[in-house]
Amino acid sequence: MNAGKTLSEAAARLAAAGVDEAELNAQWLLSDALGVPRLNLLADPSLTVSAAALRKFKKGLALKEQGLPLAYILGWQDFRDIRIKVDKRVLVPRPETEELAGLAAAFLKTRKGPLSAMDYGSGSGAIGFWLAKEFPGLRLKSVEKSARALACAAENAAALGLAARVEFIRASTLETIAGTVDLIVSNPPYIPTGVIPGLAPEVLSEPRMSLDGGGDGLDVARMLAALAPSKLKKGGALIMELGGYQAKTLLAAMPASIWKEKRTHKDLNGIKRFAFARIG
């Protein structure tokens, strides 16, 4: 069987199972099974698919049909210009979180001297590790409540050659974390508990702890806003990713006597998803 026919049959099968972006998913799975870049498949549909590759591809297809995120099947997710290992221990990093990391980098560029940052709720570690790659002197605290996620982050730091600059901390509140940093960046769980049962199967296969933000989704974000001032250096910032309406609500509750600059930033879809606040 050639790549073109394999792909068209698989895409039809995924579409029939209700999988979004069926063609793209089929392309990534076949590219992985064959070990050739995805675009090569499109450029050369006559490429032969060996029996071994076909077996691997069919396994991936079946998992995709069952609603597993593509990144879990492949075992990785690209995040800006780094590749992050992901599996069911961690949330799959999203495109909007790449934007959060960009905002964090823009803030760090305004700081002088040795840089330090904390990635709170670090999951796979994507945000903090990309920042550590961008800023070679940066010292990073990677903080996580889930021991399994922290283990995945440690594997990623080692693979990216960053372990020496990263302190891994298992914690469920900022309160217990020693020292101060220039930046606390976080993509906390922010989905309201009541919304979770209605989420797509793909999302529901990700760790509940990475999704559930409590009644209004803001439990962890509120804790960060309340405790961050004592963990930030002078002029330091807290930058968070939240749901659209949540960023404004959270910032409004943060006292102007402590936070000198507060603003939302839009994501690429025009949603005011990011909360930025800086202390004096």
Ligand SMILES: C[S@@+](CC[C@H](N)C(=O)[O-])C[C@H]1O[C@@H](n2cnc3c(N)ncnc32)[C@H](O)[C@@H]1O
């Ligand atoms: C939305 S995920 C973000 C993961 C990763 N930073 C990313 O952007 O892909 C939220 C992460 O926060 C962790 N988490 C949840 N509650 C926490 C808490 N109270 N303290 C620390 N981490 C927490 C979850 O285990 C999960 O890894």
